[in-house]
Amino acid sequence: MATKPRVKVPKSAAVGDVITIKTLINHKMESGQRKNKETGEKIPQQIINSFVATFNGTEVVNFTPHGGISANPFFEFTLKVPEAGDLHFVWMDQSGAVFETTKSIAIG
Amino acid sequence: MNLSRRHALALGGAAVTVSLIPVSFASAASHNAMVTDAIAEYTGGADVAEGGVTLTAPEIAENGNTVPVGVDAPGATGILLLADGNPAPIVIALNFGPLSGGSGASTRIRLAGTQNVVAVAKMADGTFKSASAAVKVTIGGCGG
Numbered sequence: 001m002a003t004k005p006r007v008k009v010p011k012s013a014a015v016g017d018v019i020t021i022k023t024l025i026n027h028k029m030e031s032g033q034r035k036n037k038e039t040g041e042k043i044p045q046q047i048i049n050s051f052v053a054t055f056n057g058t059e060v061v062n063f064t065p066h067g068g069i070s071a072n073p074f075f076e077f078t079l080k081v082p083e084a085g086d087l088h089f090v091w092m093d094q095s096g097a098v099f100e101t102t103k104s105i106a107i108g
Numbered sequence: 109m110n111l112s113r114r115h116a117l118a119l120g121g122a123a124v125t126v127s128l129i130p131v132s133f134a135s136a137a138s139h140n141a142m143v144t145d146a147i148a149e150y151t152g153g154a155d156v157a158e159g160g161v162t163l164t165a166p167e168i169a170e171n172g173n174t175v176p177v178g179v180d181a182p183g184a185t186g187i188l189l190l191a192d193g194n195p196a197p198i199v200i201a202l203n204f205g206p207l208s209g210g211s212g213a214s215t216r217i218r219l220a221g222t223q224n225v226v227a228v229a230k231m232a233d234g235t236f237k238s239a240s241a242a243v244k245v246t247i248g249g250c251g252g
Contacts, residue, residue, distance in 0.1 A: 018209035031218065033195050059205030061213065068191055068199035070174040070216040078209025 005101050007089055012106040013081040022076045025091050031067035048073055050092040056085035129245050131193035131221035143197045147228055150188045151236045156228060161239035163227045172219040172245040180212030181229035193223025219245045
């Protein structure tokens with residue numbers, strides 16, 4: 001099962017700066033390709049299939065991972081900072097579980 | 109039994125040649141169709157021009173379970189990343205929102221064997237661009 005996600009975000013930036021954000025979340029990302037060794041049946045897919053990052057409510061990125069994304073999904077992307085505020089990250093998996101975290105960015 | 113030096117070298121050579129995992133499917137034609145269909149669905153059948161997309165992937169991936177891949181397509185609103193030799197070719201659909209700093213992202217993907225990673229970028233003007241990178245995989249990463 002997934003544990004608390006980790007995100008790397010600069011604590012502050014100047015308006016207009018393009019900053020790099022890295023995110024990592026523990027998740028098995030059961031691809032749906034593996035077979036049960038005893039029965040030969042495919043183990044059902046159970047992956048994170050949605051990742052959305054917003055800043056003060058406006059979308060930064062929206063990713064739809066499929067089974068080919070490695071376990072413990074890692075995403076790196078950028079934000080163009082318009083003002084001080086909160087970066088909100090939401091991961092959703094196929095079991096209906098939702099994982100979230102928020103990081104604040106100051107201007108300075 | 110005498111294992112001659114020549115025989116031992118031949119055995120060693122055979123072992124090395126099987127360490128690169130090729131990908132094979134019961135029907136190569138239907139698998140290729142899956143890839144072209146996935147791209148056609150993304151583009152709505154529009155032409156895809158090569159270039160304008162930077163795809164970064166290692167030439168040789170030691171571990172197919174986690175292969176670092178980066179993609180950047182200035183001016184794109186979205187990018188579809190595929191692995192043309194994986195049982196399920198679509199790897200991830202990336203969408204860049206109004207506050208994205210550019211049109212790029214990095215992640216780590218699974219590759220079942222040696223194959224091409226393909227990126228198809230949807231540009232803001234509605235056109236499509238692509239790039240591909242060949243990756244040799246030494247240990248396959250789809251649980252097999």
